Amino acid sequence: MKHILKIMALVVAISAFWIGLLRTSIVSDSYAWLLPVYLVLSLGCYGLLMVGVGLMLFPTCPQEAVLLQQDIAEGKEFLKSKGIDVASD
């Protein structure tokens, strides 16, 4: 099944549930009408939160840059000894 169909199925299921709520008036009508708005808002909040948290916990590795510089120096040394031109431009 194409992935978009899965998502659409999910949307349809949620809509059906919502329409069910509207009809049976288990919750008050005015509240039920607002539910989709809440849903969209919470989805947006979830996205922002995930980006925010991801940004705060973004894994960095400054020590790796130092190690790479050492590897580069070592590599250049070796390549030079083999007569390979590694002058950086």
Add this chain to the structure above:
Amino acid sequence: MEEEEEQQQQQKKGKKKYYSIIVPTYNERLNIALLVYLIFKHLRDVDFEIIVVDDGSPDGTQEVVKQLQEVYGEDRILLRARPRKMGLGTAYSHGLKHASGDFIIIMDADLSHHPKYLPSFIRKQQETGASIVTGTRYVRGGGVHGWNLMRKLTSRGANVLAQTLLWPGVSDLTGSFRLYQRSVLEDVINSCVSKGYVFQMEMIVRASRKGYHIEEVPVTFVDRVFGSSKLGGSEIVEYLKGLVYLLLTT
């Protein structure tokens, strides 16, 4: 003594696995030399070949590769050049055509993908029997160095969007440091048409949809020291288009 034992064990397990490392290059004369040195340093008891797919770099990348062939042997470093810049996706399939390994490793030449992680890819594959092992920057032990806030923000945004919409089952979609079982790469690469970052995403999403066993290993990513990035431009727009394309076709 020890060596003998090892050999016997290998005979029991059958033929020793062979790995082909495909490295696409465009203007990477210094990086490719350092990369080759580091690969040989970190893969001492592994049978492998390096396939350099160079797209007619004007900076003399191919001359450097030929010098490297003299040092390490033409059977270990294969230069499979193309006449002009034809893009990354086709560079991989071009390299694949000339690869003789049971497993194919794909990595960038610019040292953002450090060869010291190669053993952990190979080990992971052997332990789990996975079809694909992909390097991820977004787990413990992984990480990125050299990105500014904007770059981090777009990366996080893109990742959250793709995770929410595509449910791909892997944490790092656009990383391109990966090990594939040969047959799996042949299968997946033929159904991929995207370019740039989206190509990496399409590969892993299609593989995941086809039900291939995918494992992850943490890798760190240090932004390139030498040379300049060849992707870029309207990256974000391309990415969004790619996302929609994958939603509709996978």
